[in-house]
Amino acid sequence: MSEYANKKTRGTFIAAVFAMQGFGILFGTIVTIIVSSAFRHAFPxxxxxxxxxxxxxxxxxxVWRIIVMFGTIPAAxxxxxRMKMPETARYTALIAGNTKQATSDMSKVLNKEISEEDVQGERATGDTWGLFSRQFMKRHGVHLxxxxxxxxLLDVAFYSQNLFQKDIFTKIGWIPPAKTMNALEELYRIARAQALIALCxxxxxxxxxxxxxxxxxxxxxQLMGFTMMTIFMLAIAIPYDYLVKPGHHTGFVVLYGLTFFFANFGPxxxxFIVPAxxxxxxxxxTCHGISAATxxxxxxxxxxxFLYASQDQKKPETGYSRGIGMRNALFVLAGTNFLGLLLSLLVPESKGKSxxxxxxxxVGDDDTIFLYSIIVFFAATTF
Known part of the structure; x- marks a missing residue:
């Protein structure tokens, strides 16, 4: 995606593609609501x-089989x-050295005639670099x-919040205790709550x-996102015992929703964008894949x-050992976000650059690049 965009709107282009994930999340909750509601009324x-x-x-x-089957449609x-998409012209021309194929691919994607001379150029200097080469570590080791x-660190906090929303919703009384519902009723209520968080x-x-x-x-x-996630997580954790009491649930939900807002308007x-x-x-x-896999x-x-850590210190759920409790688990997530904030100081700004x-x-092999990376790393970690 990044290789087909110009430097002025590249961030918008990549972010728009990634933002479709939000609609996917919302669509998934809607499908779950419809299917569970239909079965709930048909089979009390x-x-x-x-x-x-x-x-x-x-x-x-x-029910779960039907929901999963719906998920296979966009995947297919x-x-x-994806099979119809050509390899990017930068890779084809600069790395593979096939300017003729690059010209053909660019003409199809841009829907206009492009001559082979337009994409002629020297092979990239980094063509001979390996992932574990000295040159790569000099120039991009800190970046990686x-x-x-x-x-x-983002995914530690983000997915723990996502996957265990139902536990948090139960704690604050937004959905009834599981034992007071049947399976379809519980699924319906959880999906409805998740849809509201996704929408807002x-x-x-x-x-x-x-x-x-x-x-x-x-x-x-990214810096703003991690900062606000830390602040709002602390705003939930510090007065947690107050927020979970009846009558104060709205404040909890608003703060919880804001952590998701700044997670997505943030890291x-x-x-996803910067490694690309x-x-x-x-x-x-390769580097984007390594970053994503991490x-x-x-x-x-x-x-x-989060599942084990959030268990009650005195009365854990059946099958689980005692944890540190939901409140302390939220403090841990706040600390995780803060650590992400500090390490974000190592991330370079790519706005407006080719x-x-x-x-x-x-750029030629220059030891000053390595020295600069070391200086940036130690300055950021010391701060």
Whole structure:
């Protein structure tokens, strides 16, 4: 995506593609609401505390299958369209050295005639670099550290909040205790609550990024996002016992929704965008993949860690050991966001710069680049 965009609107272009994830989240909750509501009315069942076996019902087994089947439709369409997409012209011309194919691909994508001379040029200086080469570590070692660490820390906090919204909603009384509902009723209520969070916090956050990323810049949006996530998480954790009491749930939901807003108008968007811009063409996808994979490792840790850590210190749920409690778990997430804020100081600003300028593909081997990276790293970590 970054290689087909111009430097003035590249951030907006990539952010708009990524922002469609927000509509996907919202659409997923809508599908769940419709399917669970239809089955709930067609097949009434008693609450769990009255009859545990009957509260699930054999029909409930069809519900999750239908929802998953709906999810395969966009996945199949994505696969088809992705197979129709050509390799980017930068890679084809600069790395593969096939200017003829690059010319043909650009003509199709841009829908206009382009001569081979327009894309002629020298192969990128970074063409011979390997991921573990000295040249790469000099120029982009700190950058890779920045993109992987911030994506990791973001996903620790972001996915723990996402996957266990139902536990938080129950704690604040937004949905009834699970034992007072049957399976379909619980699914319906959770999906409805998640849809509200997505509609009011998640989706607007994505599109605020689209609107402002080429004005404010990636660096400041990421810094602002981690800062606000830290503040709002502390604003929930400190008066947690007060916010979970009846009559104060609105404040909790507003603060909780704002953490999602600034996650998406912040690092959840920028951690995806920046790695697609700052690395050389030969290793751009590799480094983006490494950053993303590190982020998903954080998601796994966040999801399972939050599940166990948030258990009550005195009365954990059946099958779980005692944890540190929901309030303390929220403090841990606030600390995670703050650490992400500090490591964001290592992320370079890519607004208004060409990919070649960012990746330094046309810069010779110079030890001053390595020295500069070391200075930036120690200055940021010391701060």
């Amino acid at each position: 069942a008693p609450p769990f505390y009255i009859d545990a076996a009957a509260s699930i019902g054999p029909e409930a087994d069809y 369409l994505t696969y088809y369209w 550290l920045a993109t992987t660490s911030t994506w990791f 916090g998640t989706v607007p956050g994505y599109w605020f990024t689209v609107a402002f990323i080429d004005i404010i810049g990636r660096f400041w949006i 959840n968007s920028t951690t 811009e700052i690395f050389p063409a030969r290793l751009r996808s 982020g998903k490792a954080g998601a796994i840790i966040g999801a399972f860690g 990919l070649e300028e960012l990746s330094k593909e046309n």
